[in-house]
Amino acid sequence: MSKAVKLIEYSTGGNLTEGNFAVITEEVPALETLKKDQLLVRITDLSADPHMRQYVSKGSYYSFPLEQTISGIGVGIVEASTSDDFKPGDAVSNPTMAWANYSVVDAATSVKLDTANFPLNAHLGVLGMTSFTAYLGLALAKPKQGETIVVSAAGGAVGQIVIQLAKELGLHIVAISSSDEKNKYAESLGANASINYKTTNDMAAALHIVAPQGIDIYWDNVGGELLDLILTKFKKFGRAIVCGAISQYSADGSEVYRLKNVQSIITSSASLIGFLFSDYMDTHYYTDFIAKFTTLVNEGKIKYKLDVVDGIEKAPTAFIDLFGGANFGKRIIHVADP
């Protein structure tokens, strides 16, 4: 049998609870249901990502259908294959792996993984989408040595990598997160200063202390009010890398924070650069990233904190918790050992 996480009710008006999900038990997909060039995968690990909020919200462009199993980035072991490119026992990742013990996926969107040198979950973490996101966004910002970068959600999956890459580039780094513990970790990775936004009343004053000359680069993982504030704090030619908006994923259309300071980018000659990692998979950025990170990991030169929650039945809670800042590092749901 296979446990599976279904979406039974859409999130509306900012509410997301376990009641939106059901963990049910069903048959493992039968081998004869596989079409040509498909794989039956036994899942080992799933990635719980903030952007998935849009999948479970009503009226989003990306809304999942109700009553069906949620899917996202995951890794596992091939049990059966109708593709010439994969055989049973192969380790694979796929961007639409079912949140379940077993998933049927297309061979065309699956990637065979190196398990000799890296644990399977590294492909959801340090070698995965979040690291590429960090690498890519920083490359798009064209950072110059000595510039000041502010990194929001600094204790999160992407933030921790951004800080290490920024350190290597010789930037002055300010970390913003929801706890002193996360900030301490960010400083151990290279941040020069940090702000705990949960215990700081006046963020403008706090930013002025740590970046009195203003900000060159803002790594925006959160959107909303903090982005709006920072739009007024840019030095000339400042850049906001708009990577995520975790503070806004909980809001439905009527409640979303509306920015009043975008006009400020005229007087600072600043830019907002939005991006999805998936739009850059066929560019030199991706091949450069793989080469660089394989080396960094092999040489032990990059730290990567995983926040592992055990068991598919815990997946709804593990996901909901992301929006309260509960995770410290990249959140992964460990479903089974390889």
Place this chain on the structure above:
Amino acid sequence: MSKAVKLIEYSTGGNLTEGNFAVITEEVPALETLKKDQLLVRITDLSADPHMRQYVSKGSYYSFPLEQTISGIGVGIVEASTSDDFKPGDAVSNPTMAWANYSVVDAATSVKLDTANFPLNAHLGVLGMTSFTAYLGLALAKPKQGETIVVSAAGGAVGQIVIQLAKELGLHIVAISSSDEKNKYAESLGANASINYKTTNDMAAALHIVAPQGIDIYWDNVGGELLDLILTKFKKFGRAIVCGAISQYSADGSEVYRLKNVQSIITSSASLIGFLFSDYMDTHYYTDFIAKFTTLVNEGKIKYKLDVVDGIEKAPTAFIDLFGGANFGKRIIHVADP
């Protein structure tokens, strides 16, 4: 005697009327009041620009002091000079020329003008700040042949140049303006389609008709609701050139339109590029612009519509009218013949 336009009351709450200004008559500045390296200039033409709204608004970073003469970009003839670089009879431009018959300006910020090949007011128009703004912004957008560009305030000083440059680059051009007459002119300059926003109820539907595949480049002269709509209409890798926000200059802080769709630039991997032409004066963009536009003007290959209002006493009305879309072409106040 010299007539001069004074700011006597700040604009607040979106109101701007002739009551905010006074046109007074005063003595021409005496020659003995000139400090070293200053010029007494007899003004011929002044530039009335939307961004000056910030100068006359209460609590703006750029607010002029009350009871003093307004200043802005202007041209005129040197009457007296304490600088070795200028002599009486020279034609000059200066970014802080008094809105008056006479102005005292620093030699250091003055530029000597070519009057042999171009009329004086060309330096406020086709060879001036607005053309450089158009050239620079389009260069920053890195346009590719065949892309779709939407140009707001298409009948304005900057818009008319953007359209001609976009045509030369082989872009598909959609003009947006406040009248059919302006749109007809925009089409004569090269626009492939146009929208009159004053007579269009559903801008989203109108944009879908003229750019069904979405928008690559948006030239934003207006800000506010139109920018917010277009943020959701970008193709992948779309770019908004954020050049001005005329729809927002009338609003004080409490009334400004707040953007709700900035987050959309994540999923479209799009960018917002803000800029002030003055931040790029010492770059290759400026020298490239001067070379290109001198040639274009000499060869008669660029059209430039001036909207000339006669007489310094009409300056307050000429300025206020800008915010109702009254101008058609670059608005200039003609003060006196050279």
